[in-house]
Amino acid sequence: MPKINPINLSDPGAARDVVDSVKKSLGSVPNIFATLAHSPAALEGFLGFSGALSKGVLPASVREQIALTVAGANECDYCASAHTLMAKGAGVAEEEARQNLRGQATDPKVAAILTFARNVVETRGRVSDQQLAELRSANVSDAELVEVIAHIGVNLFTNYFNHIADTQVDFPFVTSNTRAA
DSSP: OOSSOOOOTTSOGGGHHHHHHHHHHHSSOOHHHHHHTTSHHHHHHHHHHHHHHTTSSSOHHHHHHHHHHHHHHHTOHHHHHHHHHHHHHTTOOHHHHHHHHTTOOSSHHHHHHHHHHHHHHHHTTOOOHHHHHHHHHTTOOHHHHHHHHHHHHHHHHHHHHHHHHTOOOOSSOOOOOTTTO
16 A cells, blocks of 8 residues: 555646646556656656656667666666566567666676666665776766766666655566566
């Protein structure tokens, strides 16, 4: 049972414009957005940051793979479920998505990015010079590095939000438990 319930979508109050925008864009309003809508500013902030990052240098597949790695590191079932579905839409194979939850990938550059992302989460951003050098040796540009950090941040927000709110998963369920994945 959620600790923060979603808003009533038939009467979204102050969140009407942003909720209508989400519904128009996605065709529905996932529970995370309906729950974030208690604060239209928080929902707009999240959507704005995510939207800006979608125009960056990282392809959709890598953005979703980072989201899966962060969800796995933080054991967020909601995000593991949502981003597995979105990763599939971005062309990530099901087995690859399972690997991504563990911070692993078949492509060497993506593997370096996901290893780095997991290290950032586990060290709370205090990565070693060696870990940064390993990322750079995989030919990750400064623009890509900055966006990787940004994607980690936006996914930490949703992971922590879902843990606190206990958001009900409204996607096909995927466990974030990497020992079971």
